[in-house]
């Protein structure tokens with residue numbers, strides 16, 4: 001079951017309040033980016049998903065009312081829109097900061113991408 005918006009917002013606020021220095025924060029994943037080579041996948045544990053129904057065909061529509069782009073630092077994080085709607089929520093086991101992760105592409109090309117879960121960017125936008 002997908003994490004509901006209120007819980008997600010609360011989780012994001014807790015994550016943003018972490019001040020401990022950590023390699024995950026040094027990577028500055030403010031926008032979607034390829035999983036940095038400096039981070040190891042086992043540094044993260046999955047704590048939940050934003051996928052509402054794994055049997056539904058997910059939308060590839062993006063949410064950019066202010067003209068941002070997928071890779072903008074200030075692009076909204078709208079859980080029902082691509083790519084947040086395909087994302088898992090990860091927690092860094094060292095510092096407890098939270099990230100979203102999804103896999104871009106398919107077939108012969110895939111890339112794991114992450115983005116810091118930032119409360120000020122969360123938008124509860126309906127499709």
Ligand SMILES: [Zn+2]
Pocket residue numbers: 022023024025092093094095096097
């Ligand atoms: Zn960390």
